[in-house]
Amino acid sequence: MTDDQLEAWLLTKINRRPLVRSVSALEGFLSAIVAGPSLSNPLIPIHAALGIGYDPYDDGSTPEYAALAAAIIHYNRISQTLSEAPLDFSPRFIAKAGGGVEPRPWCQAFYTAVELSRKHWKPLLDINNHLHELLLPVLIYCTDKKGRPVLGPPRPAPETEAFLEHEAHRNIAVVVAAIRDHHHVTWYDEPVPAGTPYR
Structure with a gap:
């Protein structure tokens, strides 16, 4: 399943x-799974992200199987990048037609x-x-279940709009790598070894 097919x-x-x-959004969700606390089975939240259950579909011919396989490819790529080359990690934001990016779907899914x-x-x-500072560049774009800004209403000002539009998202790649490092030390009590895949 291609990315266009997966999106459809x-x-x-x-x-x-x-x-x-x-x-x-899927990449934002998976980035949180990779960077977050250790999970015994990452497939559980991936199934939730896709909205599919655990019914038998392992013959490889169903759309659900293809979507799951595609999501796992994304998960493995994100995991490998954050493990082996964290400086190369780049969140996959939506590109705007007029230039620039829209980070909100990625960030909202990370928060989910x-x-x-x-x-x-x-x-x-x-x-x-x-x-908490590590999450701020992500949370600034997120809303809660009632649609309210997670960090509270932003101060209305041209400078705030410009910051959200052009600047805040630039720190997300760095903080996600730092979050991953933090959780690796927390769960394994050691720095992230170079070239070690995330488990």
Whole structure:
């Protein structure tokens, strides 16, 4: 399944409730899974992201199987990049027709993944913890379940709009790599060894 086919499949209105609706959002979700606390089975949140259950479809011929296989390819690429070449990590934001990027779907999906495992992300969600700063470039683009800005309403000013439009998203790649390093040390009590795949 190509990325265009995957995007079309995610947008298909059928009896399925995916947590993401675009490839950009899927990449944001998967980036949180890779960078976040260790999971015994990353397939569980990936299934949730795609809105598919665990019914038998392992004959390799169904759209669900193809979508899952495509998502795993994305997951493995993100994992390998953050493990072996974190400086090369680049969030896949939506490109705007007139130039620039739209980071909100990516960031919102990242936050959705965080919410699925909120208790394990607690230190980074605690505004009194210095680690909270690592999430700020992502959270600034996110809303809660009621549609309210997670960080509160931004101050209305041209400077704020310009910052959100052109600057804030530039720090996301760096903080995601730092979040991944933090969680690796937390769970394995050692720095991330060069060339070690994320597990």
